Amino acid sequence: MANTKHEDAIMKMGFDYFRDNILKTLGIDYDFVEIGPTELVELTIHSLYMDFTFLTKNGIYIHIEFQTTDGKDEDLRRFHAYEAVYSHKTEKKVITYVIYSGGIKKTKAELNCGLYLYRVNPIYINVQDAEEVFRKLKIKRDADEPFTDEDFARLSLTPLMSRKTERKETIKEALLLAKSNKSITSQKSMAILYALADKFLEGAELDEIREVVSMTRIGQMLLDEGMKKGREQGREQGIDLAEKLLDAGRVEDLKRAVKDKEFREELIKEFQI
Structure with missing residues (x-):
């Protein structure tokens, strides 16, 4: 994962939209209660980081993983470890769905664990064509026709679909299309697109995506979050400085x-400091 510290407000909006709209587009249809915690710390083993977890009304956690490579048994063991620790921590059942992109069309979904088989549910996004999604939505945009909820859901998934251009350009084009429709759903779509950028991109590429969203409500949320963190850091520095000056007797x-x-x-x- 490119970054493990997400901008909280953006990610919360993106997670909610992903849970309530996009999962159904992928055929993952449950009644959900809340977002589950995604960071697990098992002190005797190591830190684990899950992509998304959602609690259903039936008391089962749905665990979503994004994969651009096929690690076969190694990945399955990792997912199995996630489920075991998460189930132990929450005392609830966990079902894992793995969303594959990057040209992956078939993977191993079962792991022989001796007395039992561990299984995940693979979903292959790359069979859908991002170019076709963009083409249809550009026609709607040019005709001043509003996008439907399904349009936004498919647009949000384009970074995971098949396309010849690099993922950064796909995310950028999707964001620009989402910006062209002024609605709360467009903001939610941009939030999940930013969450995917935060997962797959880093450095200059992620900065370029931040520039695209800078003049939107999402951009304002990013700015507010950055200012909040800056203020918190400034307060911490001020406290540390005061303590050191007092310890050194430098009251003046x-x-x-x-x-x-x-x-x-x-x-x-x-x-x-």
Whole structure:
């Protein structure tokens, strides 16, 4: 996974939309209750990170994994470990669906575990064509025809469909199409597209996607989240600096640092905070 720390507000919107709309498009039809925690820590083993988990009204967790490669038995053992730890932690049953892209059309779905067979449910997205989705939606856009919920669901899945261009360009084109329709569903579609970008892209490519969403409500949410984290970091630095100055008996420097931003930044560098 490219990034494990998601921007909370965006991801929550994306997860909700994925759960309530896109899963049904994929044939995964359950009545859901809430988003499950995706980070598991089993101290005696190691940290595990699951993509999405959703709790159904029947008390079963649906675990969704995105795969661009076929790791065969190695992947199945990893999914099995996820389920075992998650089931132990929540005391509930877990069913795993693996959404494959990257040209994968057939995979091994069962693992012989001795006395029993472990099984996942594979879903192959790449049999659908992103180009065809884009073509139809561009016709609608040019005719000022609003997109349907199904249109947005399919648009949100285009980064996982087959296409000759790189994934970054597919996400970018999907975002631009979603932006052309001004509705709350378009914002939700952009949220899941951003969540997929956050999973598959990093560095300059992810920055380019951030630029695409910068002038939207999603972009404002990203900005607000960044400012919030910046304020939190600033508060933590201020507390650390105050403690170090007091420990060093530099009370006058502390008084000056409260009023003088440049001096405060010099002290932060001095103490390597």
